[in-house]
Amino acid sequence: MRRSARDSEDSARKVNRRALFLGGAMTAMFAVLGARMRYLQVDQADEFKLLAEENRINIRLIPPTRGQIFDRNGRLIAGNEQNYRVVITREDAGDVEAVLRRLADVIPLTEPDIERVMTEAKRHSPFVPIIVADRMAWDDLSKVAINAPSLPGVTPEVGLSRAYPLDTDFAHVVGYVGPVSENDLAKIEDPDPLLKIPEFQIGKIGVETWMEGTLRGKAGTKRIEVNAYGRMMREIDRVEGDAGDDIRLTIDAEIQDFVQARLGAESAAAVAIDVITGDILAICSSPSFDPNLFVRGISFKDYAALTENDHRPLANKAVQGAYPPGSTFKMVTALAALEAGVITPETSVYCPGHYETGGRRFHCWKRGGHGMVSLSRSLSESCDVYYYDIAQRVGIDKIAEMGRRLGLGMRHDLPMSAITEGIMPDKAWKRQRYEQDWRIGDTINASIGQGYVLASPLQLAVMTARVASGRAVQPRLVRSVGDSELPVPEAPPLGVDGSLLRSVRQGMYAVINERRGTGHTNRIVDPALVMAGKSGTSQVRNISAAERARGVISNDQLPWNRRDHALFVGFAPFDAPRVAVAVVVEHGGGGSSVAGPIVRDVILRCLTPGPLPPLSAYPQSQRARIETLLTSLPLRKIEPEVTTRSRA
Structure with a gap:
């Protein structure tokens, strides 16, 4: 059945109206989107740039060099010695236990050592380095470096560690340092962020603890670029901290x-x-x-030998x-x-x-x-x-x-x-x-x-x-x-x-x-x-x-x-x-x-x-x-x- 000319004109008018309405709606939508995009990209550009930088850049603390302790004539009582050690990062290692067992073929590692590292790795974030071996000989450190391709996540490091050259002579006076414990943190109302660094050591008894604030020094900082998982990609810059003050005792x-x-x-x-x-x-x-x-x-x-001795050393x-x-x-x-x-x-x-x-x-x-x-x-x-x-x-x-x-x-x-x-x-x-x-x-x-x-x-x-x-x-x-x-x-x-x-x-x-x-x-x-x-x-x-x-x-x-x-x-x-x-x-x-x-x-x-x-x-x-x-x-x-x- 053929449509009349009148019907055809009415249909054409309806199509034109709908097209105009749809076109106007689309134009309005694009205008809103454009305005929003301008607001985000131009008006809020500085704020989002800052947020992006904060997500990309992390600031980490650099532990300061601990102050040394001397006798009245300048002889060293408590100092810092070079310390070779090996750390493992769970994120890079993948199968931590398998890597540790391969490492045990390179350097001496006991079963309790492996169990300790496994426990520590589970307690910390995957990108936090865990100490596997400390105070190593240079030869052992060299072996680790040579075998690095087969030991993913394992890194040899050189740092400082506390040492007491006169050991028993000053044990009761100077005391010793040790890793920060939960008990140590509980005693401090506003703990220094340094104390939360894994394996950071503080004084436990004697002069080492009573003059901790003087000996510890102030931390430095470094800015590092990290990925979405928090892994460090590169170091951007660093500001070294202040070493702790040296102390001279009255003792000869x-x-x-x-x-x-x-x-x-x-x-x-x-x-x-x-x-x-x-x-x-x-x-x-x-x-x-x-x-x-x-x-x-x-x-x-x-x-046990110390605590069970009736002379109470x-x-x-x-x-x-x-x-x-x-x-x-x-x-x-x-x-x-x-x-x-x-x-x-x-x-x-x-x-x-x-x-x-x-x-x-x-x-x-x-x-x-x-x-x-x-x-x-x-x-x-x-x-x-x-x-x-x-x-x-x-x-x-x-x-x-x-x-x-x-x-x-x-x-x-x-x-x-x-x-x-x-x-x-x-x-x-x-x-x-x-x-x-x-x-x-x-x-x-x-x-x-x-x-x-x-x-x-x-x-x-x-x-x-x-x-x-x-x-x-x-x-x-x-x-x-x-x-x-x-x-x-x-x-x-x-x-x-x-x-x-x-x-x-x-x-x-x-x-x-x-x-x-x-x-x-x-x-x-x-x-x-x-x-x-x-x-x-x-x-x-x-x-x-x-x-x-x-x-x-x-x-x-x-x-x-x-x-x-x-x-x-x-x-x-x-x-x-x-x-x-x-x-x-x-x-x-x-x-x-x-x-x-x-x-x-x-x-x-x-x-x-x-x-x-x-x-x-x-x-x-x-x-x-x-x-x-x-x-x-x-x-x-x-x-x-x-x-x-x-x-x-």
């Missing part, structure tokens, strides 16, 4: 080595301090350990150990009584061998007694009854106050770990600690450094330095930081009358230099180096009345851990004191026979040049024995002063 490495060797295998501690400046010349704890083991990753066997006995000071405390009681005016240096007390009060009998170490005893003789022969008597007259509060003035019962501020305050008890302390009243027997025990009184070797050295100088000497361990020498403030007067101090010092002189003195065998015969001191023997067990009646068991018949502690303190030269020394030998027995000879040797080593004390300073009758002892000491050859920082 040669004296430290001598003291550590002189303590030998004893469970003991020794501190030598400059009487004028407070500089610590040596501070040793024995037995010691090798801190390099912890840096490299200590084995279970080595760690990991403990720094010089500052952490708190011991009954025994008769070395008698100077405190004497000065308190002198200052209070309850005695004079000439006051005498009768010693029948015991002291009775409150229905109890307190014994003197000399069973038959000392007879009439003055201050000088009480110190020289270490009469206990003399101090029982005068302590009752002066009272514990004044004794405690004098003890604190001499440096006991307080924490000395040094960059070392777990420094003890010790205990300098008084009436208020016992009420607070035990909710009990102070008793007469407590005062008697405290008067001779027993009972509640506890002190560290560091505190005993400070006490001796203050008695010797008459000033409130403060111990110090750090001599300089970076290029800045730390000032040495003049110690203020102790506040004790000089004549009273001279009386006590005269008693300490008699201990060593009078024939009946308890330390006479430890005398120094060189007139320019004459020593004064005080012995101490502190009990670690109670002696029953029955044992005392049948005879006290001698130390050498007791198990080691039931024997008395041996203590000795001394200073020299007597007329112009320069060095004070304190030694504690755990369960060593007699203070004069065990600790006294060590104190004399340390004082002579501090005051004279050369690797060994001069034999001429010892009594003639002792020289052959002393020469044998000194020449058998395992002294190391200390490297000369290091004047440049290792940047390898």
Whole structure:
């Protein structure tokens, strides 16, 4: 059927209208798209360019070189050595285990090593390098480089690692570094981003941790181009960080080595301090350990050997150990009584061998007694009854106050770990600690450094330095930081009358230099180096009345851990004191026979040049024995002063 002309015209008009509508809609759509494209490409071009750059460019931290630690004469104690190591990147390796087993054919790798790396790889992002082997020999590193084509993802690297060339000599002082742990991060409110770098190491104990901020330095940065997975494609630029500051200690490495060797295998501690400046010349704890083991990753066997040793090599006995000071405390009681005016240096007390009060009998170490005893003789022969008597007259509060003035019962501020305050008890302390009243027997025990009184070797050295100088000497361990020498403030007067101090010092002189003195065998015969001191023997067990009646068991018949502690303190030269020394030998027995000879040797080593004390300073009758002892000491050859920082 043919359409009419009218119908054809109507259809044509409808098609034209629809075409115009569709064309207009398409034009409008393209206009919107064009406007949007202009907005994104022109108006927002800078913003999107920035976003694109941020996706393409990463900023990573460059660990700084750790500051080094030196002794007072510039000898290296803690430094940085070149370290060859191999790392693996999971993203590049593909089958990590297969690559590791191929690597084990090239360098020594144990099954536990492979398991450790596999575990670490799973914990970190695929592009984070995991250390496979550390502190490698150059030959092994070369083998890895040669076999690189068959070891995808494995990269040989050269870096720096902490090293302690004098190992056991400074383990308790300097400490060691180790990888940052979750526990370390939990202790820091706003941790440095450096601490989150895998395997980054920080100080764990000793100077390394207490001066971490100074030694660590500031990180540098590098800009790298990465792909969509975060893998580094190339380094664009870098800004090096600031190395940590070097630190110089007050300790003399040669004296430290001598003291550590002189303590030998004893469970003991020794501190030598400059009487004028407070500089610590040596501070040793024995037995010691090798801190390099912890840096490299200590084995279970080595760690068990340290923790299961009854001589506690990991403990720094010089500052952490708190011991009954025994008769070395008698100077405190004497000065308190002198200052209070309850005695004079000439006051005498009768010693029948015991002291009775409150229905109890307190014994003197000399069973038959000392007879009439003055201050000088009480110190020289270490009469206990003399101090029982005068302590009752002066009272514990004044004794405690004098003890604190001499440096006991307080924490000395040094960059070392777990420094003890010790205990300098008084009436208020016992009420607070035990909710009990102070008793007469407590005062008697405290008067001779027993009972509640506890002190560290560091505190005993400070006490001796203050008695010797008459000033409130403060111990110090750090001599300089970076290029800045730390000032040495003049110690203020102790506040004790000089004549009273001279009386006590005269008693300490008699201990060593009078024939009946308890330390006479430890005398120094060189007139320019004459020593004064005080012995101490502190009990670690109670002696029953029955044992005392049948005879006290001698130390050498007791198990080691039931024997008395041996203590000795001394200073020299007597007329112009320069060095004070304190030694504690755990369960060593007699203070004069065990600790006294060590104190004399340390004082002579501090005051004279050369690797060994001069034999001429010892009594003639002792020289052959002393020469044998000194020449058998395992002294190391200390490297000369290091004047440049290792940047390898």
